[in-house]
Amino acid sequence: MLSDRIQRLNPSATLELANKARRLRRDGGDVVALSVGEPDFPTPGFIRDAAADALDRGETGYTDTAGLWELREAIAEKLGRDNSIRTAPENVLVTPGAKFGIFLAFQTLMNEGETVVLFDPAWVSFEAMAEITGAEVRRCPLDSEMLPDEETFKEAVEGASLVVLNSPCNPTGAVYPERLTRSLVETAVDAGAIVLSDEVYEKIIYDGRHFSPASEFDEVVTINGFSKAYSMTGWRLGYVHADPKIVERMSRLQSHSATCANSFAQHGALAALVSGERGEAAISEMVRSFRKRRDYLVDALNGVQGMRCVEPKGAFYAFPSFDLEMGSFELSNRLLERGVAATPGAAFGPGGEGHLRLSYAVSEDRLGTAVDRISSAFEELSE
Ligand SMILES: Cc1ncc(COP(=O)(O)O)c(C=O)c1O
Incomplete structure (x- = not known):
């Protein structure tokens, strides 16, 4: 009656976690979503205008x-x-x-x-x-x-x-x-x-x-x-x-x-x-912001007892490893209870176990809050 092939399929762990964080927020919780896979900048105005013009022209x-x-x-x-x-x-x-x-x-x-x-x-x-x-x-x-x-x-x-x-x-x-x-x-x-x-x-x-x-x-x-x-x-x-x-x-x-x-x-x-220039300028500005956040985040994570983060060279994800007596799915749940949505590394395959994926497509302010919460969670969890 229902397709076995689709039945076997796991829902996207990243999207599921983002949905969970959104639900918690809707219920009044304060969750910093480091699970998101999208830039937190608006689409550049000239691109929005071109689409709006096309709509107006009846395209x-x-x-x-x-x-x-x-x-x-x-x-x-x-x-x-x-x-x-x-x-x-x-x-x-x-x-x-x-x-x-x-x-x-x-x-x-x-x-x-x-x-x-x-x-x-x-x-x-x-x-x-x-x-x-x-x-x-x-x-x-x-x-x-x-x-x-x-x-x-x-x-x-x-x-x-x-x-x-x-x-x-x-x-x-x-x-x-x-x-x-x-x-x-x-x-x-x-x-x-x-x-x-x-x-x-x-x-x-x-x-x-x-x-x-x-x-x-x-x-x-x-x-x-x-x-x-x-x-x-x-x-x-x-x-x-x-x-x-x-x-x-x-x-x-x-x-x-x-x-x-x-x-x-x-x-x-x-x-x-x-x-030409306009598109490239918008990209450069975004990359500048991401770089600043990456530098901050990698430094901060390497200061957390039990965490080690190799410097990422691209995209907007950090993939730190952790040294705790639990797997990445459990750690992700524990962090969510403490107000941080972080994707378990094992969601990306067995080779990702022992890691978290943290997206830094959030403001520096929110990133700071997330780091404080991760840091105190690690102190608690390693006791
Ligand atoms: C590696 C990779 N490929 C493809 C995509 C999909 O991008 P799009 O929004 O264009 O479907 C993503 C989005 O997260 C991604 O991380």
Whole structure:
């Protein structure tokens, strides 16, 4: 009567925790939500204006399944400019959020029973998407710096059809060095696998440089979007870059599911890409704020007895390890009782156990309150 496949699926741990924190707040509780996966800045005004203008002009119908042609052109140009991917609009599919793009990619690239390699820990939805597709997940552990180890990866990729890379990484904040990414993709391609490169945090980097493997390898499907770079999470707009044959198949699936991405949101996204300086200035200001908060948070966490935090190089997450007599799910519950929503590291895979993921997409003031609460919780819990 009900689908076993969906029955087996766990709800997104990150979204569930955010919902719980929201519910507690609604009931009058004071919870600092360090569980959120979205920038706490408004979408830049010129992007909002462009979408509002499109609405006023009556741009309220369906667009082409693969997205507005002008937007696909602008994305192709952006990929050339920012990512050294020389490409064409036919290689681009606009999707309702990067997440739906990843969903389409899994459905299009994988057969039931085939193997996908995920690093451990990895963002929660990769595993769920594999399960929906009927694919097998093989986890590849990370080293102590939260980076893939080339030798371990070589073994993990044997016989796999798909490998998921995600730099800057959610949940760890790690940014893969260019040389490492190149070597991982070479290994994957030699083993006959396709690489899905999720680059949604590419603009939020503090140290190092973003490298898009599709600039050098044809066997890469690139995922990106507008949520994180332009604070547009609620607009639901992302895109996929791939070989036109793959784009055509994904587009077919999109035509029978979402139909297309929201029309006026696409006009807003177009403004974001063709704005030149304005868009880049908005991003730089956001990254400056995130950097300040990261510096504060990492310092403060390393001052908490029983916690150790490696400095994240990108995204807006810290992934500290802790030394307490309990697992990360229990610690997360204990912290929620004390007014801090922190995602358990084990939600991202067994390799995340012993860690928490803390999003610093909250004001410095709230971050200070959270650190005070974490600090006193650790004093209590380690007694
Ligand atoms: C690694 C990663 N990929 C994709 C997404 C989805 O982004 P979007 O809002 O564009 O669907 C997220 C959002 O949290 C993410 O962390």
